Amino acid sequence: MSKKNSKPTKPKPTQPKAKGAAGKKGRGKSAAAKKPTGPAHKLVTQNRKARHHYEILDSIECGLILRGSEVKSLRAGKCQLDEAYGRVKGAGLGLVGCDIAEYPQATIWNYGPKRPRELLIHRREMRKFIGKAHEKGLTLVPLKIYFNERGLAKCEMALCRGLKLHDKREKMKNNDARRDIERAIRRPRS
Numbered sequence: 001m002s003k004k005n006s007k008p009t010k011p012k013p014t015q016p017k018a019k020g021a022a023g024k025k026g027r028g029k030s031a032a033a034k035k036p037t038g039p040a041h042k043l044v045t046q047n048r049k050a051r052h053h054y055e056i057l058d059s060i061e062c063g064l065i066l067r068g069s070e071v072k073s074l075r076a077g078k079c080q081l082d083e084a085y086g087r088v089k090g091a092g093l094g095l096v097g098c099d100i101a102e103y104p105q106a107t108i109w110n111y112g113p114k115r116p117r118e119l120l121i122h123r124r125e126m127r128k129f130i131g132k133a134h135e136k137g138l139t140l141v142p143l144k145i146y147f148n149e150r151g152l153a154k155c156e157m158a159l160c161r162g163l164k165l166h167d168k169r170e171k172m173k174n175n176d177a178r179r180d181i182e183r184a185i186r187r188p189r190s
Contacts, residue, residue, distance in 0.1 A: 041148045042147045043144060044074050044077055044145045045077070045080065046081070046144040047143055050158065050160065053162065053163060054141055054161065054162055055160060055163055056159075059158040061156055062119040062156075062157050063155075064117060064119060064153040065117060068106065068109050068111060069111070072103045072106070073101055073102065074153060075147070076103075078103075079101070081098060084096065086119070086133075086139075086141065086142065088130050092118060093119040093126065093129075093140070095119055095157075098114070098117060098142065098145075099114050119155060132159055133159060137161055138159055139161070139162065140159060140160075142156065143156045
């Protein structure tokens with residue numbers, strides 16, 4: 001039996017050849033070059049007063065269920081967390097009082113700016129978190145709303161205990177003392 005039409009086979013190279021700029025579209029780029037560079041998440045809004053009014057005991061990342069034009073409004077930064085708080089509803093968690101402004105180009109498809117929104121959380125984390133939330137004197141407070149690296153809206157909820165006036169004064173006094181010490185260290189001696 002003769003092999004008249006068969007071509008001789010070449011051994012396959014062990015390493016792929018790197019193509020430069022002359023290669024086809026999408027080839028020749030390393031894995032590091034394909035990843036987007038930038039922050040891990042884009043901050044939309046932050047509740048700065050929460051750290052002043054509350055002692056933060058624990059925090060958890062939750063997903064937000066948004067409808068229609070609320071996402072575009074969030075991307076534009078039209079959100080306020082000043083009066084927002086978390087509420088345990090049955091076996092779920094909700095965000096109440098968060099003000100996401102109406103998107104002006106959405107016309108009739110807008111939703112209520114202060115409507116309650118559901119939060120998504122894993123069941124095992126929910127049991128642990130909600131169990132702590134039922135303790136006396138603890139509150140669920142949203143710390144920030146942001147978009148993660150995949151572009152999904154997330155809310156960081158915290159389990160907090162309210163600070164009394166003397167606690168706030170003590171905290172301010174400690175911050176002032178720490179700031180004075182840092183200034184004294186930075187000041188050159190002459």
